[in-house]
Amino acid sequence: MLLDLADDLRRDLDQAVYTVDRLRGLWGDVADDALQRADRVPALRALAGRTEASAILARLFVLGDTVPRDEAERALPATGVAAALAQGLLEPAPSGTEGQPADAVRGTIDLRPYSVVDAIGVAAWWIASDLGELATGRALRTDHVLGIGGASATLSGLMLPDRARSVLDLGTGCGIQALHASRFADRVVATDISARALDFGRLNAALNGVDTIEFRLGSLYEPVAGERFDRIVSNPPFVITPRREGVPEYEYRDGGMVGDALVAAVVSGAAEHLEPGGIAQLLGNWEYRGDDSGSGDSDGGDADGLDRAAAWARDAGLEHWIIEREQADPARYAETWIRDGGTKPRSTEWEPLLGAWLDDFADRGVDAVGFGYVLLRRPADGALDRGAAAPSALARVERIPEALGENPAGLGPHLSAVLAAHDALVALGPDGVDAHAFRVAPDVTEERSHWPGEEAPSALVLRQGGGFARTLRVSPAVAAAVGAYDGELALGVIASAIAQLLELDERSVLDEIRAETLELVRGGLVVP
Structure with missing residues (x-):
């Protein structure tokens, strides 16, 4: 098992200074950019x-190159090539490889x-997974780890950084989310339906000296039946794959259900596995079924994908904040994921696969697919009022397709701050805001x-530099109030002074400033 090599391999990686900056320095920015486009030749x-x-090491384990055995021995002195071959970390290069000696080896x-x-702060890890198409030049195997x-990096950036006693990483894959969670959690349970994925997860935890993660095999919430957690994170296999003959089903992205049912199951199942006040964060797809798929109204019928996602949370009795970042038509969605599996456009497999995806969407009346972020919270009292919610409960859906703001530490701190602001407003009550x-x-x-x-401005715009880079056009009265918000004077006092200064009706100014302030708080532009 590769796990048996973890200690020696960690010493070799450390001694080689096998870091992101080191590799970028070796092959340069041009090659680094090319690698992002799946082109290894410049590197x-x-x-x-x-x-x-x-x-x-980079040639062996990033670029899929073959190297002479003596070079591999120098790069892996603690591990040793013999042990690496015996445990499956290396394999003999194919016979007849041009320009290589007969004893050349390559990474597996x-x-x-x-x-x-x-x-x-800064986290630096070594992450093991299956070789991708860049290194192998072939379509991915269906049990690819x-x-x-991009999705896993997005989710890790969304994670709330607040301390937690226990975290469940549902569908851990190679274990990257569990590693992130281990930075703020006392205990992490990582589950997956793939035994190969869990093997990689255990290896990555061992390589990086993390011993607070427990790995369990099973589907969805089965491995944690009867358990609750302060936090659940999941990058589930949310890709909507046709259930048709000839369409490959990749374990890392396909949950084996029809349409968006997998994401619905993750959302609904979270309710029973969150502690009171516990939060779940996941990525997901949701289908639009009907002519109004592009509607901005989030209170419409079942055709709206955001409505569907919100209904999953409501039916489970969970508070929710669901953000749609993208929406794709069936053809674009299918093309994206067919390419992701390694099938090339205009290859013999391309058109039959695309046809199968489009037939599936057409048969089920799907006009578009949304992608976004889902944040769920079990009410602090633990009660699950299924299908309804208290007026003060977090129940928010929105589309934010624009570019994000500057968030060096990810969106997690922003989400945490907005949640805290929401709770502060609830604590104030409608009579306490002024x-x-x-x-x-x-x-x-x-x-x-x-x-x-x-002389007077024709437009006043407040612009957020971080978070979701929100912009809000405001009146002179609201701009003046925001300019006076220094944490000292109460909203009502400021509104009264502005009304007198602008010679406007005090009640009207107060109502306007209050309403806009609440909206600004919900967006993170103003803090109570």
Whole structure:
């Protein structure tokens, strides 16, 4: 087992200074950009003739290259090539490989450095997974274990950084979310339906010296029956795959259910596995079924995908904040995921696969598929009022397709702050807002536009630098109030002064400032 090599391999990786910065320095920015496009040629050329251990390791475990055995021995002195071959970390290169000696070897897994900055600080790990198409040049195997992809990076950036006693990572894959959760949790349980994925997860925990993660095999919530957690995180296999002959089903992205039923099951199942006040965060797809799929009204019928997602949460008795970031038509959605599996456009497999996906969507009346972020919370009293919610409960759906703001530590701290603000407003109650002091968030700026020759501004816009980069056009009265929010004077006092200054009706000004302030708090531009 590869796990048996973890201690020696960790020593070799550490001694080789096998880091993100080191590899980028070896092959340069141009090759690094090419690798993001799944083109390894510039990196291979940059490493040709390099004898550093880090270069040899990158050729073996990132680029899928073959290297002479003696070079591999120098790069893996503690592990040893014999042990690496015996345990399946390396394999003999195919016979007749041009330009290589007969004893050349190559890596069997993808093993690369990873680093990230979050609210806790800098994290640097080594992450093992299956070799991808870049290294193998072939379509992925159906039990492929994915490394760190765009979706997993998105979810880790969304994680609330607040301390937790226990976290469930549902569908852990290679274990990257469990590693992130281990930074703020006392205990992490990581589950997956794939035994191969759990093997990689255990290896990654061992490689990085993390001993607070427990790995369990099973589908959805079965491995944690009867248990509750302070936090649940999940990058579930949410891809909507046709249940048709000839369409490959990849374990890392396909949950084996029809349409968006897998995401619905993760949402509904979270209710019984969250502690009171516990929070679940996941990524997901939801289908639009009907002519009004592009509607911005989130209170419409079942055709609206956001309505469907919100209904899953309501029916489970959970508070929710669901954000749609993208929406794709059936053809674009199908093309994206067919490519993801390694099938090339205009290959013999391409058109039959695309036809199968489009037939599936057409048969079920699906016009579009949404993608976004789901945040769920069990009420603090633990009660699950299924199908209804208290007026003060968090129940929010929105579309935010624009670019995000500057969030060096990810969106997690912003989400945490907005949740805290929501709870603060609930605690104040409708009668307490006017007597409360607010402050403007430090990343908010004001923009004024003037018509030539006019003294008064024609437009006042508040712009958020971080978070979701929200912008809100406001009146002079609201702009003045926000400018005065320093955490000292109460909203009602400020509104009264502004009404007198602008010679406006005090009640009207107060109502306007209060309503807009509440909206600004919900967006994170103003903080109670």
